[in-house]
Amino acid sequence: MKFSEMLIPTLREVPSDAEVISHQLMLRSGMIRKLAAGIYSYLPLGLRVIQKVEKIIREEMNAAGAQEVLLPIVMPKELWIESKRWEVYGKELLRFKDRHEREFCFGPTHEEAITDLVRNEVRSYRQLPQSLYQIQTKFRDEIRPRFGLMRGREFIMKDCYSFERDEDAAIKTYWRMYEAYRKIFTRCGLTFVPVQAGTGEIGGTLSHEFHVLAKSGEDEVFVTEAGDLGYSVDKVPADKKDPKTGSPLKSYRGIEVGQVFHLGTKYSEAFHAVYLDPEGKEKLIVMGCYGIGVGRTAAAAIEQNHDDKGILWPLAIAPFPVTVIPLGGPETPMFQAAAEITDALQKAGVEVLLDDRPDTAGVKLNDADLLGIPWRVVVGKKGIEKGEVEVKERKGGAVTPVARASVVEQVLAKVRPA
RNA sequence: CGGGGCGUAGCUCAGCCUGGUAGAGCACCUGGUUUGGGACCAGGGGGUCGUAGGUUCAAAUCCUAUCGCCCCGACCA
Numbered sequence: 001m002k003f004s005e006m007l008i009p010t011l012r013e014v015p016s017d018a019e020v021i022s023h024q025l026m027l028r029s030g031m032i033r034k035l036a037a038g039i040y041s042y043l044p045l046g047l048r049v050i051q052k053v054e055k056i057i058r059e060e061m062n063a064a065g066a067q068e069v070l071l072p073i074v075m076p077k078e079l080w081i082e083s084k085r086w087e088v089y090g091k092e093l094l095r096f097k098d099r100h101e102r103e104f105c106f107g108p109t110h111e112e113a114i115t116d117l118v119r120n121e122v123r124s125y126r127q128l129p130q131s132l133y134q135i136q137t138k139f140r141d142e143i144r145p146r147f148g149l150m151r152g153r154e155f156i157m158k159d160c161y162s163f164e165r166d167e168d169a170a171i172k173t174y175w176r177m178y179e180a181y182r183k184i185f186t187r188c189g190l191t192f193v194p195v196q197a198g199t200g201e202i203g204g205t206l207s208h209e210f211h212v213l214a215k216s217g218e219d220e221v222f223v224t225e226a227g228d229l230g231y232s233v234d235k236v237p238a239d240k241k242d243p244k245t246g247s248p249l250k251s252y253r254g255i256e257v258g259q260v261f262h263l264g265t266k267y268s269e270a271f272h273a274v275y276l277d278p279e280g281k282e283k284l285i286v287m288g289c290y291g292i293g294v295g296r297t298a299a300a301a302i303e304q305n306h307d308d309k310g311i312l313w314p315l316a317i318a319p320f321p322v323t324v325i326p327l328g329g330p331e332t333p334m335f336q337a338a339a340e341i342t343d344a345l346q347k348a349g350v351e352v353l354l355d356d357r358p359d360t361a362g363v364k365l366n367d368a369d370l371l372g373i374p375w376r377v378v379v380g381k382k383g384i385e386k387g388e389v390e391v392k393e394r395k396g397g398a399v400t401p402v403a404r405a406s407v408v409e410q411v412l413a414k415v416r417p418a
Numbered sequence: 419c420g421g422g423g424c425g426u427a428g429c430u431c432a433g434c435c436u437g438g439u440a441g442a443g444c445a446c447c448u449g450g451u452u453u454g455g456g457a458c459c460a461g462g463g464g465g466u467c468g469u470a471g472g473u474u475c476a477a478a479u480c481c482u483a484u485c486g487c488c489c490c491g492a493c494c495a
Contacts, residue, residue: 293495
């Protein structure tokens with residue numbers, strides 16, 4: 001891809017309405033733009049990151065045995081009356097009427113829709129278990145949207161719902177999803193901690209939140225010495241000590257990027273979602289639900305991976321793994337070499353951003369720092385005269401001169417580790 | 419919803435107190451010179467000062483209302 005042909009409107013200055021670093025950097029790097037409070041457009045670079053995160057989520061959810069579906073965003077009032085949440089949910093539930101004065105809401109979550117689907121389609125124990133997930137736009141009319149993608153009103157969420165024959169099977173699935181979540185956030189390059197949490201409005205009995213630890217986090221979490229488990233404010237032991245080791249728990253700020261719930265039969269009771277067991281007896285389906293904030297995961301990655309010059313994307317979710325920067329105009333040997341290197345990498349299946357803009361070296365290098373693409377190939381005049389180009393990792397900073405002839409091979413080794 | 423703040427060019431902001439022909443830097447367009455860390459010269463385009471009403475000879479500036487946005491608090495992926 002050529003920088004000059006993509007819509008990447010980078011900003012030199014920090015927009016005045018952005019407070020947290022991820023919001024600032026997403027705006028400055030041309031990933032997102034705000035349309036209204038808590039409502040954002042994703043530009044090409046931002047969408048690329050979102051899609052990388054989604055790809056990881058899909059792979060791990062599929063590996064955990066879940067199937068992808070897509071439910072409606074708009075749902076009728078009646079469904080929400082059945083679960084009693086039309087009254088309970090409050091003003092975050094955005095409600096409206098259609099031309100026939102029938103009442104609807106925008107989905108803030110989809111237990112109702114999925115349970116309705118499953119109760120209509122599942123009759124027999126032979127059809128269970130089922131785990132169904134979707135990646136979809138949600139709308140929650142938050143009292144105070146803030147921090148860019150971190151707390152939008154409209155946001156992309158992966159939500160998964162599991163349906164099991166009994167409690168034991170549901171608990172097993174719960175832990176399988178828990179492990180899938182660990183893999184997802186690990187693959188996204190995040191440092192995170194699973195946190196024992198209360199179940200809040202969605203209801204249920206067992207729950208973990210996955211928190212990315214960052215100073216800007218909205219939640220306080222209490223983490224064990226080993227850092228392998230935490231407790232939310234409403235679940236932390238009174239003495240604030242690790243129940244296993246007795247050592248004190250440390251307080252951190254966390255960004256909740258995912259949560260897993262064991263729901264039990266709350267929704268299957270409300271919706272009479274039942275199946276017939278081998279004896280022909282009617283039984284309630286046992287449910288779980290599992291959410292990941294996709295945009296928030298991307299924002300959290302920035303909160304955790306940035307420096308004073310810009311983003312330091314983890315390789316797995318970077319908009320591009322590598323950028324090639326010729327320091328010279330279109331007629332120069334630098335530009336020629338850069339184009340050839342780009343071409344060779346692309347033929348090898350690597351996504352490359354070629355900075356073909358006519359701007360000065362300073363502009364290109366500063367923008368490259370801002371965008372945070374993990375690997376950078378700089379083709380400079382002195383280097384090219386010696387038959388060399390430079391390979392630099394955004395995070396490390398060390399510049400490695402590499403022979404022109406072997407640069408493709410070397411970049412490939414960095415960008416797709418076996 | 420309670421408390422605080424802000425709406426002036428694409429972005430960052432000055433001007434408002436003390437009313438008198440709308441500004442700067444960056445960005446953008448044209449031509450030229452430039453290319454290792456946000457270049458230079460010359461020319462140029464762009465704003466009914468959030469909106470509506472009021473006061474006044476005269477309003478970005480004073481008054482009233484309204485809308486939007488940001489921050490702090492209660493709610494949440």
